[in-house]
Amino acid sequence: MGLFSDVRVPDCVLPEEARGLEGWQTKDVIDPQMTTLEITPQGELIHEWWEHELVEDPDSFFGFFVRRTVKHRDKLDYHGEMVFYAIREKKPRSVDYDFVECRAIFDDGKLRGVEVLGPYLPFCPEPDGEPTEATP
Secondary structure: OOEEEEEEEEEOOOOHHHHHOOOOEEEOOOOOOOOOOEEOOOOOEEEEEEEEEEEOOOOOOOOEEEEEEEEEEEEEEEEEOOOOOOOEEOOOOOEEEEEEEEEEEOOHHHHHHHHHHHHEEEEOOOOOOEEEOOOO
């Protein structure tokens, strides 16, 4: 699986069929590092990340913990594509879901458009409850 970055994207920039979803992720634009990329309603791409510090704590399992200290929001002057994806569950806590993937196009730091790729249904339930790979 590997690391990913979260993506915050407002419904106003998404195509109709991708609106209302949360939990978008990507492995594009920056090295995935568990930070956040945000597409603003104005079409800017923001990289949100934190500085951290180690705090000694003798009660902690490792003897320390990591604390966030300073939040940064850097506007990226990105030129290219960013593919991001989310899951739309058909029923809560079910293996029956749609995989929704979008592609955003940026031109010198400005969003030019977002399109839905797919639709895909990568896994679907079988009568015995085991997920199997589906064909679109």
